[in-house]
Amino acid sequence: MGIETIEADELDVESVLGSAVERREDPSLITGEAEYTDDIQRPNMAHMSVLRSQYGHATINGVDTSDAEKMDGVIGVYTADDLDVPGEVPTGWLLDSLKTPAHPLLAGETARYQGDGIAVAVAEERYIASDAVDAIDVDYDRRDAVTDPKEAVNEGSPVVHDDLDDNTAFDWEIGDADETDAAFDEAAHTAEIDLTNQRLIPNAMEPRATVAEYKPGTEELEVHMTSQNPHLHRQLMSGVLDVPEHKLHIVAPNVGGGFGNKIGHYPDEALASWCAKETERPVKWTATRSESYLTGTHGRDHVTHGELAMDEEGTITGMRVKTYAGMGAYLSTFAPAVPTYLYGTLLSGQYDIPAIHCNVVGAFTNSAPVDAYRGAGRPEALYAVERMITLGAREMGMDPAEFRRQNFVPEDDFPHQTPVAVEYDSGDYEPALDKALEAVGYDDLRERQEELREEGRYLGIGFSSYIEACGLAPSELAGQLGAQAGLWESGLVRVHPTGKVTAFCGTSGHGQGHETTYAQIVSDELGIPYDDIEIVEGDTDEIPQGMGTYGSRSAAVGGSALATSSQKVVEKAKKIAAHQLEASEDDIEFENGEFAVAGAPERSMHIQDVAAQSYLAHDMPDGIEPGLEETSFYDPDNFVFPFGTHIAVVEVDPDTGEIEFENYVAVDDVGPQINPKIVEGQVHGGVAQGIGQALYEGAEYDDNAQLVTGSMQDYTVPKAEHIPTMETDSTVTPSPHNPLGVKGVGEAGTIAAPQAVVNAVTDALQPFDIDHIDMPLTNEAVWRAVNDAPDAG
Ligand code: MCN
Missing domain, CATH: 3.30.365.10 (Aldehyde oxidase/xanthine dehydrogenase, molybdopterin binding domain)
Structure with a gap:
């Protein structure tokens, strides 16, 4: 099944590029030989544990560390007052209207989310450090909390940062509001949707970890850590700890997955490094799975209203989007870029839309900071676009594939300037759609859908014709948009x-x-x-x-x-x-x-x-x-713009809300493929994550900002049995912006899949007049939608 691999000794230099050679890294990874951060041992190594706020929002009146300090095996216990470094975790992206409240390494007077660090204990053993943390007594006054991004910016909501007037982190817009309003004034047809792109918790197999070692002789700090970007972490940590970059050596050994969650600069790695310097002992910190759930950056968290304007023939004339984006309690490293430049700029999708306007309000909430999670802004954009497009087709009474085709950017219109700043360098969207239609046997499927409906069975076909902007660069553009680093x-x-x-x-x-x-x-x-x-x-x-x-x-x-x-x-x-x-x-x-x-x-x-x-x-x-x-x-001149069409085919049981996949077809265009097997693997993994969002995953906080999905028992990560067998295919449109013509594939599946699945389920439920169900489409959510539907009887 899938693409056959070839062994390295079968390769020759004439055909090495484009060969599905087997991954050379796998033998050491799958035999346990590969070294991860937590495998690292150092003589005389100590262990750090972090005391985390048990409340979502609280005033800290005092922290009593005396019992913890007296425990056998405890080397030191430290609070915000003990830190003698700048200690402010910076954000790496600035926007004009952005408010940048302080993000201290340890919370001093206020805890702003459940999991906010308050103190650390360093001990001879990991379990002693953990017990020491339990022995610290914090005098809290609990405060009201808010976790919903739309509610958070309402007047009267509890304010997350006392030094700010309200929870608005930024108010950002892109596109032309007047032109878009005019398109709506003149529209023959409109479609609209209210949707939530739920908060997700990334689940890399390996939790975050650090081993920090200070060498007093050379004043060097060596930090092994689970990093997706060691140089960037060096740059940021250098400022936080006041250690010059040439004295800071960061190593990312084997890292067991990141999915965006290991880009940002967190307090913990810097705290372990500070403790190593303070105690002059190597210090290890490894997050527990629960800590990962509480404090690792989350993804998505959008509440959106979207509208589409069309003329008599179903040609799209305008799109209007308003989104409230949760930032969590503090701005993580790339957080401000995710719901703005990585979101609003992709709202044109594969379509030739003359006028678009998008307004995003970023909101501080009493929850874990939000940052990039596989796709970062682009899944949110394409979900909104492809749900709107599906409803537009429905409004027009048109076949969803033909409605898409009619509105695609034509093949001879590249490079294509969108009304939301970006210029698509290359593209040819119809062949990918056609391949996907052929692979699912579209015409026969529609007939079968009709026949099955007669029998009371509900088959659904869901489209996702997606585009994405990746190959993150170029530096000049990134600088104009607010990046605090080159790309x-x-x-x-x-x-x-x-x-x-x-x-x-x-x-x-x-x-x-x-x-x-x-x-x-x-x-x-x-x-x-x-x-x-x-x-x-x-x-x-x-x-x-x-x-x-x-x-x-x-x-x-x-x-x-x-x-x-x-x-x-x-x-x-x-x-x-x-x-x-x-x-x-x-x-x-x-x-x-x-x-x-x-x-x-x-x-x-x-x-x-x-x-x-x-x-x-x-x-x-x-x-x-x-x-x-x-x-x-x-440093290239532009992003690259992979695209494709995914089609999900599902059967929905309206009595139980169960969804069963009949087929999943992914046709992706990532330019020439360096290694088709690796590309296929990336698509599989990406689609699995997208299906996870569509059907299973969702972080839930209660009214007190307690994370109620704080473990794998409560947060459903899909298992192999939940993921359908996929058929993958490709078209090849090289990017003109790099010598290899390649476009990225690492996020494509995750960007494409959620709307393919939701469109399939709502297509199946058309006889019940169900236009939308918010993700995750759990059995209960589907069952409720059917029962609440006007045609439920
Ligand atoms: N590739 C190829 N031909 C192309 C494009 C890519 O053969 N035309 C190959 C690349 O050479 C690389 C792989 O595909 O081996 C992915 O390449 P690319 O799309 O450039 O993505 P990155 O390597 O930059 O990886 C980042 C991307 C992101 S953003 C997330 S999130 C993600 C993903 O990769 N996280 C992952 N895939 C992941 N896969 C694993 N196993 N673990 C993660 O944490």
Whole structure:
């Protein structure tokens, strides 16, 4: 089933790019050999535990640590008063109207969400540290709390930050309000929807963890941590702890999944590092699963009203969107960018919409901070768009596939400028839709749907024609939009005297298979066998610089940095080869690693032999330095825009609310695929996460801001049995913005799937006149919708 893999020894340099070679990282990962942060042991290592607020909102009158301090094995107990560093966790993205209340490492006077850190204990053993935390006595005054983003900005709601007037974190808009209002004034038809994009809790297999070690002799702080972006963490932590960057060494060993949850700078890793310096002992902290639920950044949390305007023929003329986006109690690192620039700019979807206006109000709430979660803003946008499109088709009485086709950006209109700032660089949407229609056997399916309805059975077909913007870069644009960092990527390609290669990239994979795909890229560019190439990521001392792995940027930006460095290596090697072959550089041809004199192929030299000569350096061309390694900082001109159509086919039992998948087809266009097996795996995983949101997952806080879905017992993460067998296919429209033509795939499935499923379920329930059910579509939610429906009888 699926794409067949090939083994590395079957690869040759002619076809290495695009081959489904098996992932080279898997043997160590699946045999337990791979080292994760929590596996790290250091002599004399101590352990840290964090006391977390038990209340969602409370005044802290005092913290009594005396009992904890007296316990055997306790090395130190620290509160906000003990910290002697700037200690303010910064946000990494600014907006014009953004309020940036302080986010201290430890809460001093006010706890603003359940899980807010109040004190830490460092002890000889993990369980002693945990017991010490239990022995700390906090004098709290509980306060009213608010967790719903729309309610939070109402007058009279409890205010999360006393130094702010209200809970509005920002009020942001994009698009032209007047033009959009005019489109609605003139519309022949409109469709509208109220929807919630529920708060989600990311569930990486490995919880966050840190091992920090301070070396007093050199004043260096070495921090191993579960990071998606070690250099970015170094930059942020340097400010928080007042340690210069060159004295801060961050390493991300194997990281067991991130999904966006390990991008942000949290207090805990900095606290463990501070404790290591304070106690002059290596300090380990590993979050429990419950701590992960309480304090790891959550995703989504939108309340949205959306409207679509159409003319007589069903051509879309306008879209209006108002969204309230929960930020949680503090601004996490990328939080302000997620519901704004990663959301509003994608509202045009695959459609040619002349006027769009979107207003987003960000709200502080008494809940865990919200940040990027696989897709980050784009799943929220495409869910809103594709639900509106489905209702637009329904309003027009048109087939949902044909309504989409009629409104697609036409193939000859690329690059396409949308009314929400972004320019789609390339695209061709109909072939993906057609492939998906063919794969599900659409015409027959509609007939079968009719027949089954006669029998009282409810089949539904749900479309998601999605687009996404990823390959997060370019720096200039990011800077204009408020990013506090560049979004380029660095790649260093070092050809050793033996002709073997070590390539270093500033991205930091944590499950995506970079060691495999990057080696494929470098092998293809240099013509050096795949097995001779090693990839290194995740270490700030080894890699020149880096921005990390998120926003499906690694292939497009990191891969391009490595490709560019490899090309520079070939350029230099060509000069050396020409000199060795006593030919003019202009006469040298390069193919599959071999430099040959044009017209005299017997006069040739392999790049691996050139490498040996470059270090031997006895006979170098004038002006050429010895050695063979090159570095690039690659910064593209635009995002890349993958797209596709997913179709879910489900049967719904209206008596029980049960949903059963009959089929799931995913046709994705991510440009040329470096490794089709890895692409397929990313689509599978992404779709599984999207189905999780559609049917099962949802973080719930009660009125006191207590997280009632605080463990896997209460928060349903889908199991293998809940995920349908998927049929995947692709179209290939290369991006003009990078040397490989690639577009990201890491988030595509998660961006595409939720609306495919919800559209399928509401399609099945059309006979009951059900237009919308909020996710997650649990059996109960579906059963209730059917029972409350006008045509329930
Ligand atoms: N690839 C390819 N051909 C393409 C595009 C990509 O072969 N045309 C390959 C890449 O070389 C890479 C993989 O597919 O090996 C994913 O590439 P890309 O889309 O660039 O995404 P990133 O590597 O930057 O990964 C980030 C992305 C995000 S944002 C989330 S969230 C996510 C995801 O990847 N989290 C993951 N996939 C995950 N997979 C695992 N196992 N664990 C996570 O935490």
